[in-house]
Amino acid sequence: MTLLDAAVAARRNAHAPYSGFAVGAALRTASGAVFIGCNVENAAYPEGSCAETGAIAAMVAAGERDIVEVCIVADSPAPISPCGGCRQRLAEFAGPDVPVTMATLSGQTVTAPLGDLLPLAFRSVRTGFD
Numbered sequence: 739m740t741l742l743d744a745a746v747a748a749r750r751n752a753h754a755p756y757s758g759f760a761v762g763a764a765l766r767t768a769s770g771a772v773f774i775g776c777n778v779e780n781a782a783y784p785e786g787s788c789a790e791t792g793a794i795a796a797m798v799a800a801g802e803r804d805i806v807e808v809c810i811v812a813d814s815p816a817p818i819s820p821c822g823g824c825r826q827r828l829a830e831f832a833g834p835d836v837p838v839t840m841a842t843l844s845g846q847t848v849t850a851p852l853g854d855l856l857p858l859a860f861r862s863v864r865t866g867f868d
């Protein structure tokens with residue numbers, strides 16, 4: 739199963755009754771393991787979480803921290819990119835060269851390195867703007 743297939747499968751389990759916008763995410767780690775997530779909305783809207791956030795939580799709960807590849811998918815006219823918060827969450831566990839593939843259900847894909855999506859990601863220990 740490809741990372742895209744895994745993201746598509748996760749998307750099917752999205753809980754998105756408020757926005758009607760289901761998202762799936764899949765991460766591959768250095769070990770080769772794949773972790774998936776979907777968006778989980780809530781009646782109290784701000785309590786909802788993104789697909790990427792769910793996949794990151796599953797990865798960390800399994801004892802892994804080293805993301806080497808990311809894929810997100812939605813049924814949108816063009817690929818969606820991760821929200822700002824999720825870019826920062828990804829940057830906690832993925833370097834700037836990690837490829838992020840953004841896909842639609844209809845088969846369009848765009849891939850960009852995380853560093854292009856979030857230049858100058860915040861780090862609590864920063865030695866310079868490198």
Ligand code: THU
Pocket residue numbers: 754757759760761776777778779786787788789790810818819820821824
């Ligand atoms: N959403 C994600 O799951 N990932 C993103 O990168 C962007 C947005 C979700 C949040 C919300 O449940 C729905 O898409 C509409 O914003």
